[in-house]
Amino acid sequence: MTTALKDALAQAAAEIDQALDAILPPAEGPEAPLLAAMRYAVIGGGKRMRGFLVLEGARQFNASRQAALRVAAAIEMLHAYSLVHDDLPAMDDDDLRRGKPTVHKAFDEATAIIAGDALQTLAFGTLAEEDTHSDPAVRAELVRCLAKAAGARGMCGGQMLDMLAEAATEPLDEVAVGRLQLLKTGRLIEFSAEAGAILGKAPMPQRLALAAYGRDVGAAFQIADDLLDATASAEDTGKRTGKDAEAGKATLVGLLGIERARLQAERLVAQARQHLDSFGERADLLRDLAAYTIERKS
Amino acid sequence: MTTALKDALAQAAAEIDQALDAILPPAEGPEAPLLAAMRYAVIGGGKRMRGFLVLEGARQFNASRQAALRVAAAIEMLHAYSLVHDDLPAMDDDDLRRGKPTVHKAFDEATAIIAGDALQTLAFGTLAEEDTHSDPAVRAELVRCLAKAAGARGMCGGQMLDMLAEAATEPLDEVAVGRLQLLKTGRLIEFSAEAGAILGKAPMPQRLALAAYGRDVGAAFQIADDLLDATASAEDTGKRTGKDAEAGKATLVGLLGIERARLQAERLVAQARQHLDSFGERADLLRDLAAYTIERKS
Numbered sequence: 001m002t003t004a005l006k007d008a009l010a011q012a013a014a015e016i017d018q019a020l021d022a023i024l025p026p027a028e029g030p031e032a033p034l035l036a037a038m039r040y041a042v043i044g045g046g047k048r049m050r051g052f053l054v055l056e057g058a059r060q061f062n063a064s065r066q067a068a069l070r071v072a073a074a075i076e077m078l079h080a081y082s083l084v085h086d087d088l089p090a091m092d093d094d095d096l097r098r099g100k101p102t103v104h105k106a107f108d109e110a111t112a113i114i115a116g117d118a119l120q121t122l123a124f125g126t127l128a129e130e131d132t133h134s135d136p137a138v139r140a141e142l143v144r145c146l147a148k149a150a151g152a153r154g155m156c157g158g159q160m161l162d163m164l165a166e167a168a169t170e171p172l173d174e175v176a177v178g179r180l181q182l183l184k185t186g187r188l189i190e191f192s193a194e195a196g197a198i199l200g201k202a203p204m205p206q207r208l209a210l211a212a213y214g215r216d217v218g219a220a221f222q223i224a225d226d227l228l229d230a231t232a233s234a235e236d237t238g239k240r241t242g243k244d245a246e247a248g249k250a251t252l253v254g255l256l257g258i259e260r261a262r263l264q265a266e267r268l269v270a271q272a273r274q275h276l277d278s279f280g281e282r283a284d285l286l287r288d289l290a291a292y293t294i295e296r297k298s
Numbered sequence: 299m300t301t302a303l304k305d306a307l308a309q310a311a312a313e314i315d316q317a318l319d320a321i322l323p324p325a326e327g328p329e330a331p332l333l334a335a336m337r338y339a340v341i342g343g344g345k346r347m348r349g350f351l352v353l354e355g356a357r358q359f360n361a362s363r364q365a366a367l368r369v370a371a372a373i374e375m376l377h378a379y380s381l382v383h384d385d386l387p388a389m390d391d392d393d394l395r396r397g398k399p400t401v402h403k404a405f406d407e408a409t410a411i412i413a414g415d416a417l418q419t420l421a422f423g424t425l426a427e428e429d430t431h432s433d434p435a436v437r438a439e440l441v442r443c444l445a446k447a448a449g450a451r452g453m454c455g456g457q458m459l460d461m462l463a464e465a466a467t468e469p470l471d472e473v474a475v476g477r478l479q480l481l482k483t484g485r486l487i488e489f490s491a492e493a494g495a496i497l498g499k500a501p502m503p504q505r506l507a508l509a510a511y512g513r514d515v516g517a518a519f520q521i522a523d524d525l526l527d528a529t530a531s532a533e534d535t536g537k538r539t540g541k542d543a544e545a546g547k548a549t550l551v552g553l554l555g556i557e558r559a560r561l562q563a564e565r566l567v568a569q570a571r572q573h574l575d576s577f578g579e580r581a582d583l584l585r586d587l588a589a590y591t592i593e594r595k596s
Contacts, residue, residue, distance in 0.1 A: 085412075
């Protein structure tokens with residue numbers, strides 16, 4: 001990872017945590033456990049790759065950093081809700097996430113369900129508030145696109161395919177796995193890259209280029225994640241590893257083998273960077289991030 | 299119930315179901331079980347009181363019925379998601395809802411969690427789409443208000459208080475129960491009444507009057523619900539009854555006794571109708587609905 005990227009990621013993570021702290025209600029009043037669980041789920045953890053994409057996308061078009069931080073916080077809340085629900089006993093049944101107990105372990109199952117629900121609500125509410133952008137057309141467009149990325153033909157659809165794949169007797173083929181991952185994680189990463197262009201009212205070709213960049217980075221990231229699950233230890237990654245093979249989960253790594261999957265990820269990174277060809281050197285951190293997705297160790 | 303109200307409710311329910319059918323993706327493709335579960339949860343059931351409030355509110359200000367139907371559908375999806383999650387084993391653990399098996403019984407627990415999540419997403423997405431209103435400021439305002447009504451200081455907060463009350467050793471007092479119910483069901487009913495005014499760009503005093511009407515109707519409705527749970531049979535209501543007392547749940551009926559609770563509901567209905575004093579006879583169905591909340595048998 002380049003020093004510039006490392007510094008920018010750390011800076012973004014700190015600022016996004018500040019934004020989340022300001023947006024999330026304090027854990028006070030009779031419903032304090034809910035608010036504490038929401039904060040626990042989303043503050044102070046994760047690489048903030050999605051939020052970073054928002055900030056860097058927005059910077060290409062001189063959109064306000066304050067606005068971009070609110071959108072980044074909203075996407076991180078949406079992402080966090082999906083992890084909280086995905087970790088539930090009826091879903092992936094995970095005890096460990098980002099190196100600490102999952103929400104239903106640290107609190108209880110009912111609290112985890114409700115906290116995930118309320119995080120999703122707050123993500124949409126945050127986008128719709130005037131503080132996010134003075135132009136309501138921008139706010140409505142952000143809500144519309146996030147809903148598309150997160151709904152039944154996006155992230156939720158991907159979650160469902162993942163559950164069905166685990167229960168199926170026939171393994172998924174490469175095309176089906178690719179679609180599953182595009183829905184489950186790709187669409188939200190694509191939207192993260194696109195959101196900055198929406199905030200900055202970018203011309204459509206540049207908005208589409210950023211979205212395409214996000215789509216490829218997301219796909220590369222997913223393969224890298226599966227490679228880590230197949231090859232790294234829980235100590236390195238802060239979550240249980242080897243669980244894909246254990247659960248008989250279909251991944252591109254399982255279908256292609258480690259070497260071909262790595263090559264595929266490299267092709268995606270190169271393609272992602274090509275989408276930025278019309279962008280100047282201001283997009284260098286985005287180029288670095290694409291390269292980093294397949295270099296990372298956790 | 300007046301014949302006019304009965305006809306209008308039936309008409310609204312049919313139109314809202316049509317709108318839901320048009321908005322919800324067909325149950326096709328590899329993720330078909332998710333889409334089927336979403337449809338199962340929200341189409342063809344319930345009184346559609348929330349949706350009816352939207353339609354009647356919109357009618358006061360000559361807002362487009364097509365737009366109002368989309369907002370009604372969005373609120374019914376939001377409401378349905380909350381029921382699906384509330385029925386889960388880790389929450390209220392209910393097998394029966396609207397006279398048929400709950401989603402996690404008809405499908406499975408993971409599908410119920412994801413279907414609830416995706417219904418919430420689609421509710422917000424629907425409000426943000428251009429079809430709902432040509433003015434993006436109206437769309438953004440609808441999203442903002444729904445998020446407030448549904449989030450940690452609204453419906454989700456109420457759900458949490460309900461869970462905490464069940465686990466607590468000290469019973470809640472009247473004030474705490476009132477707040478719980480305002481959050482858990484009141485805020486969304488309030489927003490349902492207000493939404494038509496937002497769609498119709500009503501003057502603020504009239505928008506606030508409709509919201510206040512909705513708040514009182516919601517409170518009366520909740521007491522009526524608890525009265526039914528205490529006095530009616532499952533056959534009458536299509537859901538398991540007597541479960542509040544069984545679960546030791548604090549309700550106003552439990553705290554005040556059946557007669558005083560009934561009087562309280564009647565006071566709320568009278569107050570709800572007073573909020574409509576500045577409205578002409580076009581608001582008669584809203585007046586009838588307020589009266590009906592405490593007369594109903596299911």
